[in-house]
Amino acid sequence: xxxxxxxxxxxxxxxLIPAGRITSYGAIARYLGTARSAxxxxxxxxxxxxxxxxxxxxxxxNRNGLLTGKHFFGGENVMQELLESxxxxxxxxxxxxxxxxxxxxxxxxxxN
DNA sequence: AACTTGACGGTCA
DNA sequence: ATGACCGCCAAGT
Numbered sequence: 001x002x003x004x005x006x007x008x009x010x011x012x013x014x015x016l017i018p019a020g021r022i023t024s025y026g027a028i029a030r031y032l033g034t035a036r037s038a039x040x041x042x043x044x045x046x047x048x049x050x051x052x053x054x055x056x057x058x059x060x061x062n063r064n065g066l067l068t069g070k071h072f073f074g075g076e077n078v079m080q081e082l083l084e085s086x087x088x089x090x091x092x093x094x095x096x097x098x099x100x101x102x103x104x105x106x107x108x109x110x111x112n
Numbered sequence: 113a114a115c116t117t118g119a120c121g122g123t124c125a
Numbered sequence: 126a127t128g129a130c131c132g133c134c135a136a137g138t
Contacts, residue, residue, distance in 0.1 A: 025120050029133095037133035038120035045119050046136095062120060069119035 006036060010044040011051060013105050017059040020087040021103035022095060024063045031105040038063075045069065058082040065098030 013028050025045075026038040041060075048055040049072075058079045062068045070079035070093065080090045089096040 026122090029120080034133095039118065039132095040120090040134055042119040043135060048119095057119075060119075063122090064120095067119095072119060 006032065006040060007044040007047060010041050011048065011053070011055050014055050014057065014060055015053070016109065017056060017103055021101055022059045022061055022083070022088065022098070023103045023105060025060060026063050027104050027106065028060070031109070061095060065095040067093045
């Protein structure tokens with residue numbers, strides 16, 4: 001496990017998200033500890049562009065399955081196209097079958 | 113130093 | 126089901 005910064009931990013989890021799956025900011029926050037709120041995860045993602053590694057931030061959406069951060073991808077539908085290219089279906093900025101495609105780190109990683 | 117904002121989430125009306 | 130409010134913690138102004 002990489003235990004440098006909270007930001008780095010967030011990035012690690014995000015990078016572990018399999019293609020075609022998505023998770024929520026709150027799920028990541030909970031996995032790292034409820035002490036840090038979901039807002040911090042969002043704030044961490046805000047700095048993901050400064051990371052040397054590629055962070056699949058498009059696989060992280062809010063708990064509603066809404067592509068809230070699409071505006072941060074340079075385009076209006078870039079995030080959607082990225083997700084759709086991975087097999088997901090987005091309609092009206094919302095991921096269909098979100099619950100089914102949801103990838104919870106606390107469940108998938110659990111004790112890894 | 114104080115106030116506002118934000119890629120959120122849960123609860124209450 | 127929709128909308129408003131509050132809690133969360135950090136950064137920018």
